Amino acid sequence: MGQLGRATAAAVGLGLCALAVAGCSAGGEAVEVDSVPVDAGGTLRQAVDSLVAAGSSKVRTSMEMASGGTKIAIRGTGSFDYAERRGRLQVVLPQDAAGDADHEPVTELLTPGALYMKNRGEGVPADKWVRVDTTSLPDGNLVTGGATDPLMAAELLRAAREVRQAGTETLDGVRVRHFRGVTDIAEAARLASPPARAELAAAAKGFTVTRVPFDAWLDEDGRLRKVRQRFTFSNGRGAGARSAPAQVTVVSTTGMYGFGAPVRVTLPRGTDIYTGKIVSATGP
Numbered sequence: 001m002g003q004l005g006r007a008t009a010a011a012v013g014l015g016l017c018a019l020a021v022a023g024c025s026a027g028g029e030a031v032e033v034d035s036v037p038v039d040a041g042g043t044l045r046q047a048v049d050s051l052v053a054a055g056s057s058k059v060r061t062s063m064e065m066a067s068g069g070t071k072i073a074i075r076g077t078g079s080f081d082y083a084e085r086r087g088r089l090q091v092v093l094p095q096d097a098a099g100d101a102d103h104e105p106v107t108e109l110l111t112p113g114a115l116y117m118k119n120r121g122e123g124v125p126a127d128k129w130v131r132v133d134t135t136s137l138p139d140g141n142l143v144t145g146g147a148t149d150p151l152m153a154a155e156l157l158r159a160a161r162e163v164r165q166a167g168t169e170t171l172d173g174v175r176v177r178h179f180r181g182v183t184d185i186a187e188a189a190r191l192a193s194p195p196a197r198a199e200l201a202a203a204a205k206g207f208t209v210t211r212v213p214f215d216a217w218l219d220e221d222g223r224l225r226k227v228r229q230r231f232t233f234s235n236g237r238g239a240g241a242r243s244a245p246a247q248v249t250v251v252s253t254t255g256m257y258g259f260g261a262p263v264r265v266t267l268p269r270g271t272d273i274y275t276g277k278i279v280s281a282t283g284p
Contacts, residue, residue, distance in 0.1 A: 040163040040179055043222060048154040048193070050222040051082040051256070058258035061089065061147035065250045074146040076108075080256075081263040082151055085112050085195055088265050091146045109265055110149050112195045115141055116268060128274035138206030140199035142185075143231055148252040153227050155196040156212060159187035169217065172257050176217040176225050183229075185210040208234040208247070228253040 051057075061076035072094050080087030087110040093103040109116035113135055120130040134141040134149075142148050163181035170176070185207060189200035204210055209232040217226040231250045 040165055041160050041181070043218065044157045044160040044163060044179055044181070044216055045191075046222060047157050047216070047218060047224040048151065050218075051151065051154050051224055054221075054223050054259045055083055056081045056259070056261055056263045057150075057256040058261045059087065059089065059150050060255040060257070061091070061150075062253040063143065063146055063148070063250065065143075065248065076147045078108075079258075079261050079263045080110070080150045081265070084263075085151055086110060086265040087150065087263060089147055093146075106146070108145060108147065109267060111265070111267070113198065115145055116273075117145070120274075123277065124274050127272070129268040129272055131268075131273050135198040135202055137199075137202060139231075139233070140201070140203030140206070142199075142203050143250045143252065148229070148254055149199075150254050150256060152196055152199060153229060153252070153254045154224050155192045155200065156183050156185065156188045156229060157214070157216060157224075157227070158191040159183045159185075160214070160216075166215070171217055171225050172255075174219050174225065176219050179216045179218065181214060181216075183212050183214060185212060206233070207231065223259065224256055226253070226255045 059078050059080050064073045076089045076091040078089035089108040091106040104119045107118040115132045115134050117130045160181050160183050166178040166180050186204035189204050192200050213230045215228045219225050229252050
């Protein structure tokens with residue numbers, strides 16, 4: 001199994017991964033909105049700057065995945081500071097194989113280059129945090145944590161192409177424009193702001209398919225309100241010894257609302273970080 005496949009298999013074992021169905025189609029970049037021509041691709045490429053200008057927001061996350069005929073879904077809620085690039089999420093795990101739904105939510109602290117998790121997995125003391133260097137993850141933490149960093153999801157749109165507008169909708173009571181297109185992780189890494197480059201560069205090397213279809217919803221101020229991205233990678237296991245590695249699709253959806261919401265992220269002390277071995281349902 002490849003490095004990314006192992007990382008994601010471990011995430012699935014802990015309930016931290018997912019699948020969905022966000023079909024995206026190609027089209028021209030010039031679209032009409034209320035009879036006014038709009039450069040859809042250019043608008044999306046500025047989405048990350050609009051978020052930074054907005055300061056902060058509340059966040060909803062969803063990640064879905066199909067693995068071995070089983071669908072796994074993870075949900076999260078929290079808030080994110082786009083200027084400081086820090087956030088806090090509570091990630092709710094799915095039922096385990098025995099149908100036990102009584103899981104403690106995983107608390108995640110998102111910071112530039114590092115992810116901190118509490119209630120991370122079996123064998124980790126309840127009062128300890130796990131720290132992960134996200135630049136060393138083969139997916140750049142786009143899927144392994146069970147939620148995509150909201151600003152990283154926006155950074156991927158810097159390489160948006162084949163964009164077309166799919167219409168206008170109402171989302172959380174706000175009028176939004178719905179766009180569809182594709183992006184490329186490697187190209188996004190080249191265009192990303194400095195704090196995001198290392199993580200996206202790691203993901204570009206780890207994913208077998210760097211092309212990422214997406215749906216994105218922007219409000220009238222150009223702020224990203226929701227983005228759904230479909231990632232594809234190999235789990236390293238085909239149907240037979242000579243088979244090509246099986247492809248796994250993970251769909252991550254991130255919603256932004258409540259702009260200006262306060263964000264409180266207090267990093268754990270060094271003595272609160274667990275340094276021992278982490279046990280998962282899939283083994284070491």
